[in-house]
Amino acid sequence: MENFDFQKEVAKKKRIISTSLKTEKADLVLKGGKYVNLFTREILKGDIAIRDGIICGIGNYEGEKEMDVRGKIIVPGFIDAHIHLESSLVTPYHFARAVISHGTTTLIADPHEIANVMGIDGIQFMLQSSEGLPVDMFFVVPSCVPATSFDENFMKLDAKVIEPLFQHPRILGLGEMMDFVGLSEKRNEILEKIVSSEHHNKLIDGHAPGVSGDLLQAYISAGIYSDHESSTYENALEKLRLGQWVMIREGTAAKNLEALIPLLKEHYVNRLLFATDDKHPNDVLNYGHIDFIVKSAIKRGIDPLIAIQVATLNPALYFGLKKIGAVAPGYHADLLIVDTLENLDIETVIKSGLITYEHMKVVPPHKPVVRKELLEKSTLTIRNADIQIKDLLNSEPLGLIGLVKDQIITKNLGKATAVDLSRDILKIAVVERHHATGHVGIGFIKGYGLQTGAIATSIAHDAHNIIVVGANEKDMVAAVKEIKRIKGGMTIVTNGKPVGSLPLTIGGLMSQLPLEQINDKLEDLKGRAHRLGVSYDVDPFMTLSFMSLSVIPEVRILTQGVFDVLKQKYL
């Protein structure tokens, strides 16, 4: 009771009470507007008084500062219920800078990618680098690191290792339980993680694409509270009826809003949330974030108050965040000032009572201070990757991976012996980068289109080893060496020399540059890749990054060669 923060909180309460009672002025009053009341689903009039970042009254109030919001509508700040921040290629700081203007004031991130690369340190890095930002960032502990026992990642996060994390106030539970097969096989490692999260009275998020019937009953009975992988109305309704909170996902890679729109009606709406899962730089810049989903729903005829509830109060309730998600006394003043509910044009964003976006400009937040040791570790994750030409040579035929247009699945095309540009057969390799095992898996790929040189990236789901594709081994070796030189990232090499590189020094996944700069560099690299022949049907880097994902059929390339996903064994 004696500690400073406790008394500081008491003093803050006193100021808030004084403001409610009008014996002291508010810091800020939004005067003369209307606001969205989600408890009664109505639009009401009232000045909104803010003190110490908290709403302390709705009615008639005076403030040190007053903002005329006549004709405007006040909406609670938006919440992304599930996102992997790493997909944006920027740090939480720069992600916050980019999405605050879109009205995002809270998000719940699953630091699954960085955890594969840095283990617990990666989660700590995300926690530290998101402290005190104008977007409140909560986390769930990644549940499936590594994704399978075949993935050579940095470290395995078992129940013992993750248990202490559940005590962190910004860790809300266990992240998407992707391994529903392992769960149905009652594997100890999975059940222990679930029990650990439950033991701390925290949540467990789900990930069960197409799972239905008895398997779904088992999955939910085991304690999985939510799902963001429903791509059909029927599957989502089955999950809702069985008690899951359904996250309607609309992100860069996967888009389910269209299919799930009919859910956004009375009797179903209370258990629905919005999530993006993954947002790539150009998608954030071109379309926005949760605001884009809300607007899309409204354009499709959904009641704006329902769309807003799903983006605000519902995720707050699901995650047990008692003071956000609504416009009411005692709630954090995370508020959006919009023109109309139909347009939802966000003119001003107020976070914890401070104006963070106004007149088309974002007020730059303070950068969080990250422990030096964590920042240093984050730049060292490529140091163990090494490769020579002999590692890439083959005498025997190797597996040939066939890309499928517009899809993440691949086809098992049998085997190939050598690069054959006339038939679009390229060599592909994965170079282990975490433990200096010297493992280099090699194979062939068809459908990528590159005509010369090599392309490499250190983003390679889920273990994020270095993946490289090339028309010849020399350029492939040069590309991997370039990735190592730039401490992780993406590169294109022709004639033994890099023609363009994008360093992603944080774990080989993220940059410290702003989103706009990263996007420019990435778009430039993608343009170069296409000019070197990469098919316009594929995203040069994203497609590569999925080639190592050992859970999506039919075949993938891992650190020890081409892998048959359906049989779960190397070819």
Added chain:
Amino acid sequence: MENFDFQKEVAKKKRIISTSLKTEKADLVLKGGKYVNLFTREILKGDIAIRDGIICGIGNYEGEKEMDVRGKIIVPGFIDAHIHLESSLVTPYHFARAVISHGTTTLIADPHEIANVMGIDGIQFMLQSSEGLPVDMFFVVPSCVPATSFDENFMKLDAKVIEPLFQHPRILGLGEMMDFVGLSEKRNEILEKIVSSEHHNKLIDGHAPGVSGDLLQAYISAGIYSDHESSTYENALEKLRLGQWVMIREGTAAKNLEALIPLLKEHYVNRLLFATDDKHPNDVLNYGHIDFIVKSAIKRGIDPLIAIQVATLNPALYFGLKKIGAVAPGYHADLLIVDTLENLDIETVIKSGLITYEHMKVVPPHKPVVRKELLEKSTLTIRNADIQIKDLLNSEPLGLIGLVKDQIITKNLGKATAVDLSRDILKIAVVERHHATGHVGIGFIKGYGLQTGAIATSIAHDAHNIIVVGANEKDMVAAVKEIKRIKGGMTIVTNGKPVGSLPLTIGGLMSQLPLEQINDKLEDLKGRAHRLGVSYDVDPFMTLSFMSLSVIPEVRILTQGVFDVLKQKYL
């Protein structure tokens, strides 16, 4: 991770998953019925499979035991969101026995009375004596002990004292914050308790009868999440709009359902709960518990699915109880089998998968083991009360309390000098019983009706000193001595001898006997009291028990005399 319970939980998950997947049989299957789905607000068909007390599937299932529920409807067990168990005069064990047949499977109790008498030990007693019962009992920490600084209770529960309690898994927050005036005056002691509960991520319940406008904004801004004191539609709606969860209270002393019925409609229902606050023995036996409120709402035309939601899923959501309040996989099998939604005749009650009520019979639960030391302490709380005739004599005129028919308020009738039976003026006294201060407050009361002898009780809100009313000092002294002899309870004395007594040895508030026996004894005593002249307009003991309640206008009797509530000082 190594401890036994952890692995036990994992093993339990395995059995549940096997049952969901139908590779192992359920313990119990409710076959062929319909059930209430609150997530989608519909009635669906399906067998309900239960293993280890958990629902692990809804569909087609087989079980070791199967119950034919064709033609029946399965409803989740009911939750009382706010009750002072002490008012039932029985222990949690006997309360559970009495209400399980009414479908109550969870309640949230505020052990405010026993805490005034035994302090932290009283709360520990309630926690221990409610372990493992067929009604899950959660608690909130009483926030206002003592009620005012004038109340001489056992101990003051300040923020430091209560802080460790918030770590208990069955303590969900801070109990009803009655002192809204103190809160508006920004008293440290109050704000510290609120901050302490928030710091542990727990709730704060409210109690703000008629509070409105700026004061209500201050109260809610300070962090009070709920209220159970709305007696008008307008006041409840104001609270709902400001974000509070509104508990519709329908108990023995206060009944608000009639006034708040119009709230039970779409757009308001999600933030409503049911609560009883106080349930006296005859009320439980004659009318029931939460089932009575649900049925009353349905009789008044409310959609049964809405009434059930308010009694089940809503309180579970408010209190963050993730696994109760609905019929779904992973949820506790707390289920009621009813005939129709219109009648809601509860035929069978299943708690954690076990049949606890069937064929009009309750399966007696195991008695919780209470620490011997706590049980002993609970019987010793009257030991400090002492009194002699001289303590009751007065030479000066003393305050005269006027009872008001059918109301808890009193009138300040000026002063009186002596008992005058012809004018229904009796002597009244409060004898301090916690700290041997020897304090005896004396005064006069009009409107009670007693014609001879004395009546005393150790239930005297909120400090629960001994209150005694009499036609003469000699019988009053004898009555107090009898209360001391029986270690707390109620008694009637004529001609210096007890003519009937009801021992309440647990803190002078509760008995260890079953509810039916207590009710018989109490009704017998009440009959005797009336035959001695006590007006049929007053409840002989309940009316007395409120005469010491220092927060209700206009005048009360405390340990140091007649007290002017409005002026907050002794006459």
